[in-house]
Amino acid sequence: MDEAGILEHPTAQALLEETELSPRTVKGCELRLTRFVERYLPLFYRTEQRENAVVVIQGLLSGLKRKTCEPIAREHGVQRKPIQSFVGCSTWDDEAVMAEVRRHVKEELGDTGAVLVIDPSAFAKKGTESCGVKRQWCGRLGKLENCQVGVFLCYAAPGGHAPLDRQLYLPEDWAGDAKHREKCHVPKEVVFQEKWRIGLAMLDRCRGDMPHGWVGGDDELGRCIEFRAALRQRNERYVLDVPCNTSVRDLEARRPRRKHAGRGRKPKTRFLPAREWVAKQPASAWKQVAVRPGTKGPLAVEVLERRVQTRDEEGRVGTEERLVVIRSEVDGKPKVDYSLSNAGPEVGLEDVVRAHAQRYRIEQMLEEGKGDAGLSHYEVRSWVGWHHHMTLALLALWFLLAERGRVGKKKLPSRDSAADQPDLHLPAARPEADFGRDSQTSQ
Secondary structure (H helix, E strand, O other), X not given: XXXXXXXXXXXXXXXXXXXXXXXXXXXXHHHHHHHXXXXXXXHOOOHHHHHHHHHHHHHHOOOOOOOOHHHHHHHHOOOHHHHHHHHHOOOOOHHHHHHHHHHHHHHHHOXXXXXXXXXXXXXXXXXXXXXXXXXXXXXXXXXXEEEEEEEEEEEEEOOEEEEEEEEEOOOHHHHOOHHHHHHXXXXXXXXOOOHHHHHHHHHHHHOOOOOOOEEEEOHHHHOOHHHHHHHHHOOOOEEEEOOOOOEEEEOOOOOOXXXXXXXXXXXXXXXXXXXXXXXXXXXXXXXXXXXXXOEOEOEEEEEEEEEEEEEOOOOOEOOOEEEEEEEEEEOOEEEEEEEEEOOOOOOOHHHHHHHHHOOHHHHHHHHHHHHHOOXXXXXXXXXXXXXXXXXXXXXXXXXXHHHHHHOOOOOOOOOOOOOOOOOOOOOOOOOOOOOOOOOOOOO
């Protein structure tokens, strides 16, 4: 069938009707964006800052292929340098903006069963001048690469998900380099922190105000015995991924016999890597758990659960926790997740598994941010510039997520590039402006 024949097919016509955007629809979206941004404008101190904030947010939500300051300024017919200065070094309080985002998210999505999910995310960068850049693990590329790493906090609730916080990870050698710190304007109070400590600080900033029932995270955080202990000290219930080679002791297994009957303490079961322990379990030990409804019936996974203790690489033994191993299928390929939880026996296995499933919402959120809201499209080098950009991009992303929720929680296609996404603003007039190409400034 040729192209014209395909388009005339009834199914194709129905899809085209559903995806067609009328001027009224686009205009309505523009008006809602204006109302949305009005809530945040008082947090920008000067009139020109408020004007620049609107320009940048509109640009981040537009169909530009590259959503950095220069193309955004060109698209709106304004001077480039004021936009670059606004994002890179202007004196507005990005922490106040993020605090208002959290209040807004609470109003729209607040739920006592929500999961606060923490996840580090890397941004590949060339050169050595950007704040915190070095050769380190880049999950997006699946290898060691020159990149910056940010730690992000997401709110995953029944009504949707949304960004809550962000912070740039400063590697230890960067934190101790006075020359680099001065050049990138790193505040004096910023010291080296492991990613789990950054995540914990972000939790502390919002956990008292954001209703939630769980904390979630990937194995980079879950493997850290201190992080899990800190969550328990805060009376936070968690379900955290851990590596498959995590050493676990089965507290429900029969203990070995004494070498000499009736004499001495009965020996404890030995520690085994989690994957080796799983391989020893009978098929009957696995349970099927429904995670969520699907179009063809409930989506289910197979789950193995046991009370265990863990031991880290330094030999420290942890307290009793629940090891939850989840077998599923992703894109036709088998997948096994290993996680630890401190949820008590009164919490059903189904609840633990469903909370664990929310961890992937932050990966979805970051993908949406990088693809649709310009999260990774920045050319700033300083500590302030990175946090300014991320704050504006997460604010734009929050608007996009709220809009998707408003139209009925329809799953829209995610793209690596937003080039074919309809603009959320009308083209601005283009007066004469300095559109010359600017080299990357030390913002």
